[in-house]
Amino acid sequence: MYAAVVRSFDSGPKYEKIAAPAPSGEHEALAEVLAAGLHLRVRAQANGSHYTSTEELPLIPGIDGVGRLPDGKLVYFVATDNAQGSFADQTLIDLRRAVPLPADADPVLIAAAMNPAMSSWVTLRRRIQAKPGFKVLILGATGNSGQMAVQIAKLMGASQIIAAGRNPDRLRSLTQLGADVVLSLAGDPLTAARSLGEASAEVDIVLDYLWGEPAALSMLPILTRRSDRSRLLTWIQIGSMAGADAAIPSAALRSANFQIIGSGQGSVTPAGYLAEFPALIQAIAEGQLTANPIVYPLSQIEQVWKTSADSQQRIVFVPQAETDLPSF
Known part of the structure; x- marks a missing residue:
């Protein structure tokens, strides 16, 4: 062969x-x-x-x-x-x-979509039980997995989707996929972090495909602007496109009801992934998710x-x- x-x-x-x-x-x-x-x-x-x-x-x-x-x-x-x-x-x-x-499934479409869709799909169903009406910030939304995350959050009933990334062409296209707000992370990192804080203060979930400096700089600006700091914010580390390490400010963990968890191989069992495949395949095959x-x-x-x-x-x-x- x-x-x-x-x-x-x-x-x-x-x-x-x-x-x-x-x-x-x-x-x-x-x-x-x-x-x-x-x-x-x-x-x-x-x-x-x-x-x-x-x-x-x-x-x-x-x-x-x-x-x-x-x-x-x-x-x-x-x-x-x-x-x-x-x-x-x-x-x-x-x-x-x-x-x-299904016998009429398109092998190419399934092969293209399953992996980038899997991370946010499994995260929102296995690592956290996202309830309809949740608000979400997607860091790294201009990547392939991030673009899928926008569609999946919409499909799962998000009431507000804030999509942040660097690629300007992809950012503009995200509104067609379901994003309510798009934010550019290009330019000065501190300025971008302040913009994230202003726009994302009331989110319930952060799906983070970047980690590194963008995560470290934006946590406090988001948390300190929340109208109710006792309301839980769950930050889910999925990818590390901006760096494998992030300097987490200690005040972030003390000043609000805030938790950081990860999602990936190991944090979700193989059986957990497998259980989600049929529904995800159906969503792709029916055209609810595009690639x-x-x-x-x-x-x-x-x-x-x-x-x-x-x-x-x-x-x-x-x-x-x-x-x-x-x-x-």
Whole structure:
């Protein structure tokens, strides 16, 4: 079979011919991969920087995808926790980490949308039980996951969605996805933090994909402007695009009813994620959540890998090349 193979964390994957793996247990199956998304998490997996990295090499990147089982059924699957990922013609999947798809589901759309949508969907249903009418600030709303978070917050009944990010074009587009207020984080960080405080003082939840300096600087401006500091504000750390560490002001934890929690692998069990997949898949398949995929054959992995990750489109690889696919 053919696969994208990482043999060094200092260089990207190469398209290689390798031996196909063989199932070794009752819960394993060798599936034909139909589509797999190039998520930021995949890039971090391939360069060894993600916190779940085992530093095992060589590895086939790809953390999820859509596959066809030997009996012909379509499934969405999360790749196993080893070096056999989804960027291949075929991959071993754990049937306990796969859910069936409708026969008419679009594999490319599912592969594009599931991962960026999963973080906010699972957060709002598993890490905190968001009640209809909640108000939310999304830090990093111009990223792919942040754009999904805007749509998901709207779908789950948010009464106010404040979206903050740096990319001006994406910020303008967020109102069409459901954002009530958009705020630019470009320019002076202290000025941006004050703007966040003025606009977001009454939110119930912060979905934070940035962390780092934006989080550290904006906590007190938000908390000190709340009309009722005894009303709980839950800050949920999901991503760290602005830095892995944030200098949390101690006054933030004393001056208001304020809690900081995280959401990701480990804080939510695999069973918890799996339980949310069917409803999320249904929302994507029914068009309640939108994505903007662009499809490439896996054979172009080396060229595509060098492109900027900051794109309006979600890159999806299909192992079987088709004549109408774009190329470099």
